[in-house]
Amino acid sequence: MVLKLKQKIALGAAFLFTLLMLVGAVSFIYFNKSIANQNDILRDNYESIDYTQNMLHALDIWNTDSIAAKKIFEDNLQKQEANITEKGEDTLTQNLHSYYYLSKAQYETQIRYYINKIMQLNLAAIIHKNENAEKNTDDAKFYITILITICALVGFTFIFNFPGIIANPIAKLTDGIKAIAAKNYSQRIHLNRKDEFADLANAFNYMAEELDKYEHSNLAKILFEKQRAETVINALKDASIGIDNNGIILFANQQALQLLNVKEGDIVGRSKEVFAKQNDLFNYLLKEESNQPFKIVVDNKEQFFSKETVDINNSNGVAGIVIVLKNITPFKELDVAKTNFIATVSHELKTPLASSDFSLKLLEDERIGTLNKEQKELVQSLRGDNQRLLKILSELLDLTQVESGKIHLHLQSVEPFLILERALKAITTAATEKNISFSITQNVTDNIQADEEKTSWVLINLLTNAIKYSAENSTIQINIQQTENKVEFSVKDTGKGIPEEFLPKVFDRFFKVPGTEKTGTGLGLAISKEFIEAMGGTISAESKLKEGSRFWFQLNTV
Numbered sequence: 001m002v003l004k005l006k007q008k009i010a011l012g013a014a015f016l017f018t019l020l021m022l023v024g025a026v027s028f029i030y031f032n033k034s035i036a037n038q039n040d041i042l043r044d045n046y047e048s049i050d051y052t053q054n055m056l057h058a059l060d061i062w063n064t065d066s067i068a069a070k071k072i073f074e075d076n077l078q079k080q081e082a083n084i085t086e087k088g089e090d091t092l093t094q095n096l097h098s099y100y101y102l103s104k105a106q107y108e109t110q111i112r113y114y115i116n117k118i119m120q121l122n123l124a125a126i127i128h129k130n131e132n133a134e135k136n137t138d139d140a141k142f143y144i145t146i147l148i149t150i151c152a153l154v155g156f157t158f159i160f161n162f163p164g165i166i167a168n169p170i171a172k173l174t175d176g177i178k179a180i181a182a183k184n185y186s187q188r189i190h191l192n193r194k195d196e197f198a199d200l201a202n203a204f205n206y207m208a209e210e211l212d213k214y215e216h217s218n219l220a221k222i223l224f225e226k227q228r229a230e231t232v233i234n235a236l237k238d239a240s241i242g243i244d245n246n247g248i249i250l251f252a253n254q255q256a257l258q259l260l261n262v263k264e265g266d267i268v269g270r271s272k273e274v275f276a277k278q279n280d281l282f283n284y285l286l287k288e289e290s291n292q293p294f295k296i297v298v299d300n301k302e303q304f305f306s307k308e309t310v311d312i313n314n315s316n317g318v319a320g321i322v323i324v325l326k327n328i329t330p331f332k333e334l335d336v337a338k339t340n341f342i343a344t345v346s347h348e349l350k351t352p353l354a355s356s357d358f359s360l361k362l363l364e365d366e367r368i369g370t371l372n373k374e375q376k377e378l379v380q381s382l383r384g385d386n387q388r389l390l391k392i393l394s395e396l397l398d399l400t401q402v403e404s405g406k407i408h409l410h411l412q413s414v415e416p417f418l419i420l421e422r423a424l425k426a427i428t429t430a431a432t433e434k435n436i437s438f439s440i441t442q443n444v445t446d447n448i449q450a451d452e453e454k455t456s457w458v459l460i461n462l463l464t465n466a467i468k469y470s471a472e473n474s475t476i477q478i479n480i481q482q483t484e485n486k487v488e489f490s491v492k493d494t495g496k497g498i499p500e501e502f503l504p505k506v507f508d509r510f511f512k513v514p515g516t517e518k519t520g521t522g523l524g525l526a527i528s529k530e531f532i533e534a535m536g537g538t539i540s541a542e543s544k545l546k547e548g549s550r551f552w553f554q555l556n557t558v
Contacts, residue, residue: 086121092117259325
């Protein structure tokens, strides 16, 4: 039967463990036996000697204190009668008892004689037991020494031979792996064994043979495919950088090399962590996880790029990633032009609309003249349309401010109650028209760091939406709650709710939940999100169908 390496190691370890247990068992047996002998001496003989010495002492002090001497003698005689352990000790103790109770004064000589005999008998027993204990100790030393010697010889042999069993094949395998790493595919390993190392050597030889075949049959094809891949990569219009799973940079096309301002030999084949320490742009690309556009100055001209990360897949799964930088400068320029156009048109339209709104308000004033019923309805309709246009233009102006990145914030310490008070004043009329009441809960001790005007605008927007989608005669819950270093403003309505699939989109620009009223631009929540995040806060929403919606935002305390 051929034993595998694992079985050899297990058997060797089991044998050493058996020897160790045998040494421990023998030592334990003799150790317990020695302790038992010592306990026997103490219990059987030393106590008897102590009793006899006490009785002799009682006889010596009898004449000076007979009462105490009698008590000492009789107590120790009673204990001796209960501690008879040696052959003949029983007869001597009975004789001692008989003479003492016949007449202590008359037979004191005989009493002392038997006391001394009991003492001598126990002393002789102690000497005999001590000799036996020494003999047992010598036997224990002998057997334990033999066992330890055997274990040491076996252990030394095992330690001397076992490393070679493991190390020698490993050394040969290491040499073979180094040869393969140096592309010496003719390397082979031969081991005269029939264990796992032999299987490993056979597998290594098979691998080397296959690599040798592959090297000679596919080298030209591989080189051709490499050149073709490099041609395709360099033909890409977008800057591209490939990185494998080990963090090694595989390629960088000409557009990427130009942006990074390096040569191909300075980046390809290097570790991404090492190169990132030398190139700030590459370091930014590795750490930046968002897809927000960023600016790079190329040839003294500002250009805008967006980053996209694409996985490299093979039959084993993801083999690496490709970082693609798309030049979006033309689109950015168009976006800026669009923003400026909207801002200009909105501003130009807002002035005449505001003037016409004032004129319509004057028409409603009876001091100027009285309108009939049809004229009043017409003026009210015109004024309503005018107000909606002004609101849309205001939101478009806020949107252009957000898109241009020029949100002007006046951050200061603000009392949350003042923001709530300002918002309630703005929506009182709308709430009264639908007979909507408010349930207000406040638990705040600190002020918030915010722009009072823009925070009020956000809360007004949330309350206006809540009024719009709540039924008449309903109640809207307003909760202002402080948690550690943040204050949360929450508005909960009793509307029909928002389907779960649309919740992630409610803060997108121009988004409207399907099935809702078509009034409004769909910009209010998007602008609210920009304002709150610009102040370092967060905004979110939760909703259940037929149970209403809750919109909330959090701002930092001072």
